[in-house]
Ligand SMILES: Nc1ncnc2c1ncn2[C@@H]1O[C@H](COP(=O)(O)OP(=O)(O)O)[C@@H](O)[C@H]1O
C-alpha cells in the first residue's frame with residue numbers, strides 16, 4: 025500500500041508568513057516534502073529556518089498560510105503532531121535526568137510504556153552511540169553527546185517524519201559523523217527527514233532536495249545537481265605554471281584539459297566545480313559563511 | 315492521564331535530585347518544626363492580652379463590677395459566657411463548656427465568679443475570703459502565674475475602693491459589729507477589742523477624703539487574704555509546643571514546593587523543554603496539570619511525613635485525622651494555585667527573587683513566623699488576607715483545636731478558593747513561548 029502513496033506529500037507548507045513585531049522572519053514560503061526524502065533547508069543564520077520548522081510543528085502560529093501534515097490538517101491537533109519527531113535547535117533536555125530517563129519521559133508522552141518503552145529507549149541510545157552513557161546525567165555530557173541525546177529524543181516515538189533543526193550545531197567531528205550516518209540510516213528505513221543547516225557540505229552530502237532560503241524567502245529549490253546546474257555558474261579550471269596561475273571559466277572543464285596538459289610548462293591543473301556555496305553566492309551576492 | 319502522570323513523575327524526580335529544592339520543601343520545614351519546638355518547650359510567648367472566658371455565677375452588682383474591672387486595661391481580653399448557636403439563639407456556657415474551650419486552645423483560661431462572690435467581696439474581716447476559680451493549663455506556668463497575679467491585683471484594688479468609699483466602709487463596720495454581736499462563740503475579750511475598733515474605723519473613714527488611695531489600704535490588707543484563687547487544672551491539647559511548630563514548619567514546606575515548582579515551570583520555558591513538551595501530543599492543559607499534580611503530591615507527602623513524625627516522635631496526637639487530612643488536601647490545592655501564579659514570572663531569577671519575597675511577606679503576616687495566637691489586633695486582621703493564616707488555622711483545626719466539620723469549612727473553603735483562582739489566573743497568564 026505504501027508504494028502507492030509514494031511520493032505522497034508528507035508535509036506541505038503553503039504561503040507561510042511569520043513576523044516578529046515589524047521584522048518579517050518568513051515570507052511567502054511554499055513547498056512540499058515527499059515521503060522518504062531527506063529535505064534540506066540551507067541558509068545562513070537568521071534566514072528563517074527555525075521559524076519555518078516551528079510553524080511546521082505547530083509551535084508558532086503563522087500570520088498567514090497553512091501547514092498540512094499528510095493530508096490530516098495542521099499540527100495543532102495533538103494526534104497529528106504525534107507523527108512528528110522534533111530535535112529543536114536549542115537543546116531541550118532535563119539536565120538532572122539521565123540519558124535513559126530523558127528518553128523514557130518523552131516516550132511516555134507519546135504513549136509508550138512498560139517493557140516496550142525501556143526497549144525503545146535502549147534501541148535509540150544505540151542509534152546515537154550513547155548506550156554506554158544510559159545512566160549518566162545529561163548535565164555531565166559534552167556538547168556533542170547532548171546533541172546526540174537531543175536527536176535521540178526525537179527518535180523515541182519512531183515517527184515517520186523527523187524535523188532536525190541544525191542537528192550538528194557545535195559538535196565534535198565524531199558526533200557529527202555519527203549524526204550524518206544516522207540520517208542516512210533513517211532514509212534507508214524510509215523515513216522522511218527535514219534537515220536544516222547552514223553548512224553547505226552537509227546539505228550537499230546528505231540531502232535529496234535542498235531549499236535555499238535567505239531573509240525569510242525561498243530562493244531556489246531542487247536536487248543538489250539541479251541547483252548547481254541552474255544557479256552554480258561555470259566551473260573554473262586553474263592551470264598552474266610554476267608560480268603563474270591561469271584561470272579559465274567554462275561550462276565544460278573537460279574541454280580545457282587536453283591543451284593544458286599538452287603544455288610542458290604546466291605544473292598542475294585544478295578543476296573547481298561549482299557547489300552550493302556558489303549557488304548561494306550567485307543567488308544573493310553574499311557568502312553562506314558571512 | 316498517562317501524560318499528566320508522566321510529567322508529574324518527572325517533576326517529583328527532578329525535585330528529589332535538586333538539593334536546594336529538597337531543602338526548602340522538606341529540610342527547612344523539619345528544621346523549623348523541631349528547632350522552634352525545642353526552643354519554645356515549656357514556654358509560650360507572653361500574650362499581649364490573655365483571652366479569658368468569664369462565667370459570672372453570682373449575678374450581683376459586685377460580681378458585675380468585678381467583670382468590668384477585668385475588662386479595664388490591656389491585660390485581659392474578656393469573653394462573655396454565651397455562644398451563638400447554629401440556629402441563631404444564644405446558649406449560656408457552663409464550666410464544662412468553658413473547660414472544653416480552654417482545652418482546645420480557643421481561650422487561654424476561664425474565670426468563674428462563684429455564687430457568694432459579691433457577698434464575700436463586701437466583707438473583709440470575717441467569713442471566707444472571696445473566691446475566684448481559674449481554669450488554666452498548669453504546664454503553662456507563666457500564663458497561670460500571670461493570671462493569678464493579675465486577679466489578685468484586681469482584688470486589692472477592690473479593697474482600696476472599700477477603704478476609700480465611706481458608704482461601703484460604714485456598712486462594712488456595721489455588718490461586722492452585727493456579726494460579732496451575733497457570734498456566741500467569740501471570747502468576750504476579743505469582742506471587747508474589736509467592737510470599739512470597728513466603730514472607730516467607721517468614724518475615721520467618714521473623715522477620709524474620697525480620692526485618698528492610701529497606701530495604708532494595701533498595708534491594712536497585707537495581713538489577710540482578700541481573695542482566694544482556686545486553680546482548676548485544664549490540660550491544654552496543644553500544650554505540646556510541637557503541635558504549634560509542626561503546622562508552621564509544614565507551611566514553609568508548602569511555600570517551598572509552590573516556589574520550587576513555579577520556578578521549574580518558568581525554567582521549562584527558558585531552557586527549551588517546554589517547546590518539546592508542546593511539540594509532543596501533550597495538550598497545554600495536560601502540561602500544566604502534570605506540574606500541578608507534582609506540586610500537589612509533594613505537598614501532601616511532605617505534610618503526611620511530617621505529621622506522622624510529629625505523632626510518633628513528638629507526641630502530637632491529632633484530634634481528628636479525617637479533618638486534618640481535609641486540611642492538608644485543601645492547603646495543597648491552595649498552594650498549587652500559588653505555584654501557578656509564581657509561574658507567571660518571566661525568568662527564573664524573577665520568580666526566585668520576586669516570587670519568594672511575596673511568599674515571605676504572606677508567610678510573615680499569616681503567622682508563619684509569629685504564631686497567630688500572640689499577634690496583636692492589627693496584625694491579626696491583616697493576617698486574614700494571607701492564605702498562610704488560613705492554612706495554619708485549618709491544620710491546627712484538625713490537629714488540636716478540635717474543630718467541627720462545620721468550623722473547618724471556612725478555612726478549607728478559602729484555601730480551595732485561592733487554589734482555584736490562582737490556577738485559573740496563572741494558567742490564563744502563562745507565557746507559552748519566549749516570543
Ligand atoms: N522569538 C523571536 N522574536 C523575535 N525575533 C525572532 C524570534 N525568532 C526568530 N526571530 C528573528 O527571525 C529571523 C529568523 O530567525 P530563525 O528562524 O531563528 O533563523 P535561522 O533558524 O534560520 O537561523 C531572525 O532575524 C531572528 O532574529
Ligand SMILES: [Mg+2]
Nearest residue numbers: 073074113190
Ligand atoms: Mg535556527
